[in-house]
Every structure is written in structure tokens, then in C-alpha cells.
Amino acid sequence: xxxxxxxxxxxxxxxxxxxxxxxxxxxxxxxxxxxxxxxxxxxxxxxxxxxxxxxxxxxxxxxxxxxxxxxxxxxxxxxxxxxxxxxxxxxxxxxxxxxxxxxxxxxxxxxxxxxxxxxxxxxxxxxxxxxxxxxxxxxxxxxxxxxxxxxxxxxxxxxxxxxxxxxxxxxxxxxxxxxxxxxxxxxxxxxxxxxxxxxxxxxxxxxxxxxxxxxxxxxxxxxxxxxxxxxxxxxxxxxxxxxx
Numbered sequence: 001x002x003x004x005x006x007x008x009x010x011x012x013x014x015x016x017x018x019x020x021x022x023x024x025x026x027x028x029x030x031x032x033x034x035x036x037x038x039x040x041x042x043x044x045x046x047x048x049x050x051x052x053x054x055x056x057x058x059x060x061x062x063x064x065x066x067x068x069x070x071x072x073x074x075x076x077x078x079x080x081x082x083x084x085x086x087x088x089x090x091x092x093x094x095x096x097x098x099x100x101x102x103x104x105x106x107x108x109x110x111x112x113x114x115x116x117x118x119x120x121x122x123x124x125x126x127x128x129x130x131x132x133x134x135x136x137x138x139x140x141x142x143x144x145x146x147x148x149x150x151x152x153x154x155x156x157x158x159x160x161x162x163x164x165x166x167x168x169x170x171x172x173x174x175x176x177x178x179x180x181x182x183x184x185x186x187x188x189x190x191x192x193x194x195x196x197x198x199x200x201x202x203x204x205x206x207x208x209x210x211x212x213x214x215x216x217x218x219x220x221x222x223x224x225x226x227x228x229x230x231x232x233x234x235x236x237x238x239x240x241x242x243x244x
Contacts, residue, residue: 003135003190004125004135004138005125005126005190005191006190008103008106008125008191009190009191009192011103011104011106012103012104012106012107012191012192015101015103015104015107017104017107018204018207019204019207019208019211020104021104021105021107021108021204022039022066022204022205022208023215024101024102024104025037025066025102025105025176026215026219026222026225027219028101028102029066029068029070029174029222030219030220030221030222032068032070032071032072032073032076032174033070033221034068034069034070034173034174034221034222035069035221035222035223035224036067036068036069036222036223036224036225036226037066037067037068037222037224037225037226038065038066038067038068038163038225038226038227038228039064039065039066039067039205039208039225039226039227039228040064040065040067040162040163040227040228040229040230040237041062041063041064041065041198041201041202041205041228041229041230042062042063042064042065042159042230042233043062043198043229043230043231043232044062044230044231044232044233044235045060045061045062045233046060046061046155046158046159046233047060047155047158048060048155049155050152050153050154050155050156051153051155051156052122052130052131052140052153052156053129053130053131055128055129055130056111056129056130056156058129058182058184058185059109059110059111059129059179059185060155060159060179061179061180061182062179062180062197062198062201063109063159063177063178063179063180064108064177064178064180064201064204064205065162065175065176065177065178066175066176066178067162067163067173067174067175067176068173068174068222069172069173070173070174071116071117071171071172071173071174072114072116072117072119072174077119077121077141080102080114080121081121081139105176105178106125106191106192107192107194107196108178108180108181108196108201109178109179109180109181109196110124110125110126110129110181110185110189110191110192111123111124111129111130111179112176112177112178113176113177114174114175114176114177115144115160115165115167115171115174115175115177116171116173116174116175117145117170117171118143118144118145118146118170118171119141119142119143119144120141120142120144120157120160120167121139121140121141121142122139122140122141123138123139124138124139124140125138125190125191126138126189126190126191144157144167144168145168145169145170145171150167150168158233159177159233160175160177162175162237163175180195180196180197180198180201181194181195181196182195183195202229205227205229205240206227206240208225208227209227209240209241209243212225212241212243213243213244216243216244223244224242224243224244225242225243225244226239226241226242226243227239227240227241227242228240
């Protein structure tokens with residue numbers, strides 16, 4: 001038996017930290033039929049009084065977001081939750097892979113999440129941050145549209161109010177949130193012992209500027225890639241660059 005954290009740690013050794021992780025996210029968006037991809041670095045901290053669990057508090061700080069204008073299909077939910085799934089590999093038209101490559105995002109974080117359609121999904125490989133998470137079920141999927149969970153845990157859902165998402169009605173798109181691993185969390189992480197600062201995330205985004213236009217030439221659907229940054233929650237994001 002190999003623990004999930006051990007398996008992910010080994011996957012991270014196969015996928016080096018760097019701009020290739022952003023390329024992977026862009027390719028997955030292209031595979032889903034998206035035409036626009038946006039990245040946002042949110043350098044501020046969000047409130048933490050009404051969370052799904054007090055243990056989620058360390059993940060309310062600076063975060064890297066990836067948005068695209070395609071919505072998840074049921075099979076996409078299944079694929080992204082299956083590490084190394086071969087389902088996508090059997091589709092010859094697929095450029096990206098929701099298998100091993102996506103898991104490179106654990107270079108940034110221990111608790112990635114995404115919101116699409118009516119649902120939000122949180123991953124917790126350590127099974128110690130989310131309520132009810134276990135080694136057999138290391139995550140949580142919630143239907144936010146039309147439910148009371150947003151009213152019950154407003155601070156948990158406030159960070160997702162971006163790119164037209166109001167966390168009350170179905171979201172026509174997909175928004176990933178990767179809260180950056182602090183030094184405190186890195187000291188206890190079984191995935192990666194390296195913290196990921198907002199400055200490091202900004203440098204990563206700026207690396208995308210050099211090859212973004214060339215990358216678009218090899219994609220079938222994505223027509224533009226934008227990169228934004230904001231210093232505090234509530235501020236309008238400031239665009240650093242756009243490639244089309």
C-alpha cells in the first residue's frame with residue numbers, strides 16, 4: 001500500500017516546478033473547449049471566521065487562480081479525481097491530461113480546489129484539513145448553487161467571487177484556486193517541504209509572457225491568455241499582460 005501523499009510526492013518529482021505547470025492548465029482548458037484562460041495572483045489574505053472547518057484557516061492567504069470559460073462535464077469530474085486515470089489517454093483528440101500532469105499543482109499547495117457549474121470541489125490528500133476527509137475519500141464536493149452552504153460559510157466561499165462568479169448561481173466556466181503553501185504549512189507537509197511565496201508565484205506568471213503567443217499556435221480552442229494580480233481582496237485585478 002502506498003499512501004496518497006507518498007504517491008503525489010513521487011509525481012512531483014516527475015513534474016518539475018516551473019512554467020510548464022501553467023502550460024498544463026492551459027492545455028487542459030483547451031481540451032475542454034475553452035477559448036479564454038486567465039491566471040490571477042491574489043496576494044492578500046481573506047477572512048477566516050466562517051470556514052468549513054477551523055483547520056482550513058491556513059489556506060485563506062495568498063493564492064494563485066486559473067480561470068477558463070468552459071464548464072466541467074460529469075466525466076471531467078471523474079477524471080480529475082482519478083490520479084493517473086487512463087480515461088483521457090484513450091481519447092486521441094485530447095491534448096491535455098487530467099491525470100498525472102494536473103497534480104503538478106501540488107508544488108504550490110496542499111489543498112487545491114475548483115468551482116464549475118453548480119459544484120465546488122476541494123482536494124485534501126493529507127485528509128486533515130477538510131471536515132470528513134479520510135484517506136479513502138480525501139476531498140469534498142459541494143453543490144453551492146441553490147444551497148445554504150454559502151450562507152453558512154461565507155468566508156470559505158468569498159475567495160471565489162472572481163471572473164463573474166457569484167457563488168450563488170451556476171458558474172459558466174471553471175475557476176481553480178491554489179492557496180499558496182506557507183512556511184508553517186511546508187514544515188508539516190508530506191507533499192512538499194518547500195513554501196511557495198507570492199513573489200515566487202508572480203515570477204512564475206511572468207515567465208509565461210515569453211512563450212504564451214507561441215503556445216497558442218498549437219492549441220485548438222484557446223485564443224487568449226491573460227495574467228492578473230491584485231494586492232488585497234476586493235480590489236479590481238490589475239492585468240499584467242495578455243497574449244492572443
